[in-house]
Amino acid sequence: AALELAIYDLAGRRVRVITSGPARTGRSTASWDTRDALGARIPGGIYLVRLRSGAQTQTRKVVVLH
Numbered sequence: 001a002a003l004e005l006a007i008y009d010l011a012g013r014r015v016r017v018i019t020s021g022p023a024r025t026g027r028s029t030a031s032w033d034t035r036d037a038l039g040a041r042i043p044g045g046i047y048l049v050r051l052r053s054g055a056q057t058q059t060r061k062v063v064v065l066h
Contacts, residue, residue: 001054005030008048015042023053034064041066 003023007015016037018030036042044066050059 002052004050004052006050006052007032008050010046010048015047034066 001023002021004020005018006020007018009015014037016032016035018032034042042064044064047062047064048059049062050057
């Protein structure tokens with residue numbers, strides 16, 4: 001199954017894809033440097049972290065403080 005971990009703003013615009021590709025077995029970690037797809041630092045605020053794997057999707061809110 002394909003896996004995608006992406007960051008969205010509250011308007012639903014994709015800010016950045018952290019990882020995308022075939023899902024691996026076992027645990028994985030990922031980090032985000034609070035930069036958008038162009039490398040610019042995003043403003044502080046509330047963002048959505050969305051993990052999609054096959055037909056399953058999980059979304060969590062995160063607060064970015066600078």
